[in-house]
Amino acid sequence: MANYTERAKQSHAVEWLNDNAQVLSIALFFIACMGFFWALTDTFMTTGNLLNVVRQGAPVLIVAVAMTFVIMTAGIDLAVGSIVALINALAAILMANGFDWVTTSVMMLAAGAVVGLAQGWFISFQGIAAFIVTLAGMSILRGIALYITEGYSIPIKDQAGFFWLGRGTLAGIPVPAILAVLVAIIGFIIMRNTRYGRQVVAVGSNLEAARRVGMPARWIVCSVYMMSGIACAIAGLLIAARLGSGSSNAAVGFEMQVIAAVVLGGTSLMGGRGSILGTALGALTILIIGNGLILMHVSPFLTQIVTGVIILLAVWMNTRLFGAGFKLGKKG
Template sequence: MANYTERARQSQGVEWLNDNAQVLSISLFFLVCMGFFTALSDTFLTSGNLLNVLRQAAPVLIVAVAMTFVIMTAGIDLAVGSIVALINALAAILMVNGFDWVTTSVLMILAGAVVGLMQGWFISFQGIAAFIVTLAGMSILRGIALYITEGYSIPIKDQPGFFWLGRGTLLGIPVPAIIAMIFALVALIVMRNTRYGRQVVAVGSNLEAARRVGMPARWLVCSVYMFSGIACAIAGLLIAARLGSGSSNAAVGFEMQVIAAVVLGGTSLMGGRGSILGTVLGALTISIIGNGLILLHVSPFLTQIVTGVIILVAIWMNTRLFGAGFKIKKG
């Protein structure tokens, strides 16, 4: 008993570092990226550019926050980019055909929830692997978007309130960034301070054990995919509002950016551990890298290579270092 008490007393600070090691790691990497691009570009640290980064990062951040819940259940959603494209195209079609933007937004959020719920049903109640279901969804939903638009971009006109959501500012801050931060704050509160958040962690840690103690494990898994669908709908609407059009070609490669942000932020691909703060920093880091490379006149194709390398390194750190019980020991 004496040894246990001494160990707990001496290791409080060290245990805090262990618990927050990945968030601290992404924080450091974020600051390094900021310093690197600031040193190489006079434009990078200007207020106009930073606000532009926040505006463009908002859709990725919103979906990445929802993806954190999905990956915490040891799942994955590869269809997020296709859902964003479908919502983006549908929203434009509805507004072109006389629907006001408020009604359209509500309908699109409901549509995103239904699509996510359908994927979750196949995964949790039919026992099909999340990778397979969402891979099929990625193809099907993108195909639907292409079919209804015939591959064309659909311009949106006479919707000033809708455009304000994507292009406007509030107290000098881009509206999409404000929406994304509110979304992340609500998700953080849900994860840390609600029964639902604790149950999601429990399901990700051990689904069978969670089921045996009476948790609605299947419905919990289903719900995180519905949450992901809602987040994709919001992201699709923001992209349409910023660009003033809807397109089936929107959000190509979006899922890679989202997964990179989540994994880079410290969420375990094995489930049971995640960080909303880490995800926010991961999304901002991905956006800063893309923006910085553009300012340095680097080929945009290199951004995909860098993002892919980040995913690989992040997964390696998850499985080989942190996943293997990596610990900082006093002394």
């Protein structure tokens, strides 16, 4: 008679802490940042400022949710900033040529999906590394945006409904922020509670195992890039609606902000491990650091350095303290 040896059962609280260590760590870091800027500036903790942060940060949050799915499959999408710029410019050009904003928006969502699908096809069906495909995409798509706008910013005129998307409020809350929260909630539910979400995690965790149990592994990998493209289209439209113009120079450095938000949120670049909640907190942390440093009158040149250092430190702490080997209640 053989039995498996069993360890003493841990308390539920400790188990829960262990399972959620990554999210808890970023949540603590987020609260610490909030406290820091609240203490050191008069303006940070005001409704007006916080609403501004979420309005401006909505595109980052939306794309970071999609990027979480991409990174969960152990992939990466470096082209998100370029897709946002392309959609941003294209939308302005279409509206300048007499299309109404609803038609334009639908076409732009489709365009984002097509661009994402194209990248996904090269990655999953042609087996080219995601890093290479999206690096090329980053250059090509920004190039197209520059080419069609010839570098000019294109104004959007007389589209009240469209401007409301970027500038309006609903019950005092900016519309972009509401959209971003909706996207995050949908992403959260898909990741945790649907078969598709389970398939994304499985493919990222063990591609071969997913294939052997009959999951359409290639399609799943391809689909996350399509979702990323659609999220970028939403972000591009929101930026155009807020600024009232389309430009090929929109969203420069956007991909770094998005990837930093996802990684800060505890999602592993090796795939399989991550959470939308962590990503949301990561994105908010990045946004308030940027905002808070400006309010502290730190030189804008220093802001970039400080942001980078904070991200590096946070991720370092995350992997050292809360990495795979971490277990509460275990000494040594």
